[in-house]
Amino acid sequence: MTPDQLIRPEIQRLSAYHVADATGMVKLDAMENPYLLPDDLRAELAVKLGEAAINRYPDPHAAAVQNALRQAFSIDPGYAVMLGNGSDELIQIVASALAKPGATLLSVEPSFVMYRMIAEFTGLRYVGVPLRPDFSLDEAAMLDAIEREQPELVFLAYPNNPTGNVFERAAIERILAAAPGLVVIDEAYHAFAGGLSFIADLARFDNLVLLRTVSKLGLAGLRLGYMVGKPGWIKEFDKIRLPYNINVLTQVAAKFALDHVAVLEHQAGLLVEERARLMSALSALHGVQAFPSDANFILFRLPDAAKVFTGLKRRGILIKNLHGGHPLLDNCLRVTVGAPLENDAFLAALRNELELDN
Numbered sequence: 001m002t003p004d005q006l007i008r009p010e011i012q013r014l015s016a017y018h019v020a021d022a023t024g025m026v027k028l029d030a031m032e033n034p035y036l037l038p039d040d041l042r043a044e045l046a047v048k049l050g051e052a053a054i055n056r057y058p059d060p061h062a063a064a065v066q067n068a069l070r071q072a073f074s075i076d077p078g079y080a081v082m083l084g085n086g087s088d089e090l091i092q093i094v095a096s097a098l099a100k101p102g103a104t105l106l107s108v109e110p111s112f113v114m115y116r117m118i119a120e121f122t123g124l125r126y127v128g129v130p131l132r133p134d135f136s137l138d139e140a141a142m143l144d145a146i147e148r149e150q151p152e153l154v155f156l157a158y159p160n161n162p163t164g165n166v167f168e169r170a171a172i173e174r175i176l177a178a179a180p181g182l183v184v185i186d187e188a189y190h191a192f193a194g195g196l197s198f199i200a201d202l203a204r205f206d207n208l209v210l211l212r213t214v215s216k217l218g219l220a221g222l223r224l225g226y227m228v229g230k231p232g233w234i235k236e237f238d239k240i241r242l243p244y245n246i247n248v249l250t251q252v253a254a255k256f257a258l259d260h261v262a263v264l265e266h267q268a269g270l271l272v273e274e275r276a277r278l279m280s281a282l283s284a285l286h287g288v289q290a291f292p293s294d295a296n297f298i299l300f301r302l303p304d305a306a307k308v309f310t311g312l313k314r315r316g317i318l319i320k321n322l323h324g325g326h327p328l329l330d331n332c333l334r335v336t337v338g339a340p341l342e343n344d345a346f347l348a349a350l351r352n353e354l355e356l357d358n
């Protein structure tokens, strides 16, 4: 018996999620927050991690982390919270729970690639509805697709990755009203979106749940995502969550960091300021079209993305090349907003690459 006889064909056709080697590079490819916690807080955290009972299994519900999240983000006590090993795990849990034979997951394209990959993992049929060329939501096409496909599950990232924009609220409300199944709004970039959120809409829509993560807020290394929704949904999803999915060290570190959430939010504020600076610098470059962003990254188009991407890499700057990922992303690159010196290094390298072109 060989793998190709036994492994599901759709899995054999997949390629594993690719993570670029960033050793020694200015790393602006993965929407990480460039800042660590301040030294005094790190010293305090080190003591707490040293005292952590790593000989014991973790609290299966990570109650202290849940409470810290509720406090930090003012989550209404009427809603249930479920934690995941990154929000990626929560996407997988929701998909597994809804994957009846023949069931459909619908999203927009281009969007977060894990929606499609996880549909494949879990045996869901995937339908992607193209955005408009300016990356706005094509509401008519979405409503048509919902009517035609009757999806069990709709995923919308708000703001969207890799485009950075938020979709029109009224259009999302009409999608929520029309969808026959569950709609998951993924607010991974909430910290940078100036308060835009669907969290208050949980009260109005019984078919809505919300995903968030602390990854983009400065804690990517902890792997902690959370889902907020009506208890009826969360109770079912919690049955397929593996018992100890949030490890002891993550629980200690996340509780500590969330108790100091003002520090993380201050860092996010600095990144929002840098985003504005990066945006005007990019827009001023001849031949570069930068797309408006409510996230901690900027998507931009230029005449030869592959060449510039390689040139930047040679100069020690790692960003993300999206060319070839989707026709709407032709010649597009995505840069994460970093610390001021990192952004300066990126801009200097980009200017040099573009001059070589002229």
Ligand SMILES: *Cc1c(COP(=O)(O)O)cnc(C)c1O
Pocket: 031, 085, 086, 087, 088, 089, 112, 157, 160, 161, 186, 188, 212, 213, 214, 215, 220, 223, 224, 225
């Ligand atoms: C980064 C990202 C995630 C994944 O977050 P993790 O919590 O690190 O797994 C989820 N959704 C979107 C849209 C993202 O960009």
